[in-house]
Amino acid sequence: MKFPSLKNLAEGAANTIKRYPFEVLFALAGTIAATTEVELRHLNRVHEGWCVRLIMIANLGLLLSLSATLFTQSIKITTSKRRIIKLIAAIFTASLIFIIDPSAREADYIRFFLMSLAGHLLVAFAAFTGKDQLQGFWQFNKTLFLRFLTSVLYGAVLFLGLAAAIGATNFLFNFNFEWDTYAVLWIWVVGMFTTIFFLAGVPVETHSLDDDQSYPKGLKIFTQYVLIPLSTVYVIILLAYEIKILITWNLPKGSVSNLILGYAVFGILSLLLVYPIREQAENKWLKTFARSFYFLLIPLLFLLFVAVGARVFKYGITEFRYFLILLACWLLFISVYFLLFKKQNIKLVPISLSILTLLAIYGPQSAFSVSMHSQRRIIIKFFEKNNAFKNGKLVPVDSSKISNKDGSRTVANLEYFISHYDLTPLQPYFNKNLTAVADSLGKLKSKGDYGLVGRYELRNEKSEWAKNYLGLHKFERYYSGYQDSIETQLAYQINAIGVARQIKGYELMFNVGYIFNAGNMGDTVSDKINGLIIQHVTLANEVCRLTINNETVKFNTQELAEKLIADPKKLETYRQKSAQYDYQRNYSIPADSVSLTGKTPHFEIKFEVSNMNFRLLKNKKPEVTSITFMYLIKQK
Template structure:
């Protein structure tokens, strides 16, 4: 046991020495997190992700050096290249006002490509196959996750015990400890499991080095049992269910079914991952899986890709649809490769993944440029067909078909959610604020009816555009939150004193929705308001489903209820509606007449 611990500690020390530039980036990541924790302020995500990308680039460059190079000067050149690429990444994102969905997605895709390169490079023209390298990384990940979780739990318990039993510890101590574990320990521990694979300068590796490689790529008996007798049979059952579903529902509306696409994509990912893991196994179950399932994968992927392409004709290209179709093409190639080539050629799919990832993030054919151009063209085409676009300006027209209204609403909503409106001169930036949409196009937003009952509705007050609320005419202001599922909140009383008279405002759950009751000192009810009616008035005619929801001015966000005794104005700062449940935050302005 002592010897194993010593060897593991030596492995961690060797990992630090083996990946020096990566260690510097990891220290930078931990430092920027520590500063953020200490100052209780958000860190600059652009610096953080630059350091993460830099760490991954330097790890891949070290793998390239070990596999193909022999001179120290080549190593320094690769390190320099990693630094330049990391700097280029920072220059590419620093002009963005926020770390938006485009930058986030491109960064995630780039990191995924680097991860694939990290696994693939040691297997290029090597005795070690991609399947073995993948198995090594797979084991290292789960062992690291287990050790990190145990370490995090243990340190958290120690900090808590000291704070409760001995002396007070700053609440920041826990965050600092987690930062060290997950920013430094976890990646270094993971890299310590990566053996030095055979390279150009390692033609005559020592027996000890070869044994380390063999141990790293070997499949533990328990993992072999798990893959062969649990994961593969479960995948087979999932396949049968999927095929039965396809056969029973194969008709016209089948291709437009929103359930189909994510179901087929998830199945494809599962089969590819299980196939790669099973490629390192030598038993009947694994061999049968490798022989049959890739051939089933091909028609399944064709279904998924056709369904995705059909959706383009309806809604145009979005960045999500772009990636789904590109994944479909990749999966089709993977199915063909798995079906007709030996398992030692599996590394080709890593090369294809890296190429596809690069295509999807490099303009002008990247996912976001293609989707933006397509959505703008679809919008212009729809407007032009209805004589609503002349000399670069929009002409309002309410007398167009419902389908065209939906297309216009959908495309404008997508462009707005991606912050592309700033690049389109003939569209106002705050298109969904107040009545801008109606004033621009001549009609209110129109959304698809399909599945509407189960989709989320959301509206919120735009405080930036409406920072001031006039309250001089009211006697009191009350802040309330309403959530239908919080039954224990029913009957809660809020005492209010106005001109030496006491009143009580009560939230009462009645028939699944809260009613608000205001009574005086004699327990006489002055007014009763149904919260559902208030929220429906906000969401009613101009409701938005999904995305960022509808942005409201103070006027649009205010609902009034009054009688000859009381006036109550409800200023809804935010309201969510899903599956007959409402969650709202609001201010109630009260005036006793």
């Protein structure tokens, strides 16, 4: 076996770059952007956001440029026209960087995925836009698939080898290559090596592929003994479940949609992989399998429509539900086509799917527009129901009249809306300038040590601002029935100050350092010192019992909380105002105000609290959820 020389490898790489200049440039731009993102992570949110956008555009640019190259190679046009078409494709893709902004809208991640999916599908048929060419189309995509697997294998081996070499230098020469070195190495191997290696194997003469009748034996074995049996297992399970639904007359579970889609994917992939050999005498059974597959898929699709429709009717449309409906419609179309038409064009699969994917990205019919209007309408209905929709504007609700269940559900809808579509699409229903609010929140300092807030933290800040503005600040998106027992007012956090000064005059400090809640009742802490046997026990109803040499005293923390809230005006003087929100009830109170005293025949004890959290129940009684404290002991 003759191995290629370095000269031949270099010449091959140069020819690939010359043949695919735009593709390689996009790959290089994406690789540099990814490297920069690794180095800037947690340092500069603005630049980090641009790096992510560049990575996305690089991916889309590579796919669209490759599609343009394949298309221009398959038709007879002059070299200058080919260059113009490829240049237009590159410029169009580059301009998308001003549209896609995932740092502001989480939905743009999904948009990018859809664009990338459409790009991959476009690559699959770009060189076969004419009539027929079905054999060449299949051979071309088989070659791309195998080349992709080979590229991944070679890239993984190269990365592991170089990573091992770096690790060896760390160990032998005490170098300090950290995790980002390996991340950058992986980026360059995947971004440049595997890309160029893959492009080098893309067929150039696509017209000649129609005469290629070869078929990998391993592919036939994999399809017949792995994919087809898997799809058969899926359909048996699903048909049994559908019979159960009809017998019990219950709505199907939402997760059944994943099983149906799994069956569809395995089945269609199996039929596409065996397409060239379906007419062979020994494979006539494949036609029977194909017809039965599409025939059995139709009732399962109706089951999918029912499962998704039940969730849409109750919770509205989200992008995921939109895609399920769209895929169900597409699968129904494909099933009907392959059942009714004898002359079957397998190019219809990627072409139709790519068109639907593009339609789902932008426009009033897109997943995001439909989902945004649906989710926004749900939010508005909540405010209309609670008399908080005045003159077409949202106004703060009276949270005391709203159940925790409804409030939590609305907060979940609001957070979902803002994280996916940003705050500004709600502008028609707000009196405030939401663009100015978003800009102001973007200038906040991060709660960590990373300068300005990151993109995920910024979304949370926008959600918190909206909750506060609309009177929903006391609700969390996660609802539990236990919340209904809690008064719809405030949760208190008390921090004591001046504890060190209050220790004077006491001989012993028994620092339990203990945070308890309802699940810790009965816990015991003991110690011995200077002939004294000291024991703490947490009792029910937030009561702490201290025993010193058989002398006992009890401290009721609920009474302490009641004493704090008895004078709201005085308590408010200790309020720590948050720089961002007005509803965070944190208090810093002198230690004497958050302590209790007790006496036994021979001891005087002070129950000193350093931190306490409690909330009000519907009966206006406080419930202490956690507390950190110590005992100060003085002998009489």
